[in-house]
Amino acid sequence: MRRGRVLTIVFLVLAVAIIGIVYYRYYFVFGEGTKAGTMNYFVKKGYMFKTYEGRLIQSGIRSQTQGNISSNEFMFSVTDEKVADKLNRSAGAMLELHYKEYLHTLPWRGVSNFVVDSVMTTTPVTPTAP
Secondary structure, rough: OOHHHHHHHHHHHHHHHHHHHHHHHOOOOOEEEEEEEEEEEEEEEEOOEOOOOEEEEEEEEEOOOOOOOOOOOOOHHHOOHHHHHHOOOOOOEEEEEEEEEEEEEEEOOOOEEEEEEEEEEEEEOOOOOO
């Protein structure tokens, strides 16, 4: 009788530990913030789980050593259909996106650790004449 009780307690402690580890690795929001730039591409792709993936080109940053301007790319995933629809209609515009950063990816959440959950602002970009 006592042995069954000990096994039950050990099982419950292990179950709670496993649930905590899985939550921390896959569902805990490690960080969140905003990124601004021009969307380079936005696609829905995948073999089993179709997910939305995109790339935002951020403004260039001047390097201290070389003096060149380089571009930064922000790779992201989107899980919300409404956000994906807004991004599809905003191709080529200057965007400000709010994102959440997770420690690891899940197949149904996309291939990036960064998941965009809202589009904060959209500003159309007017082409400049050469």
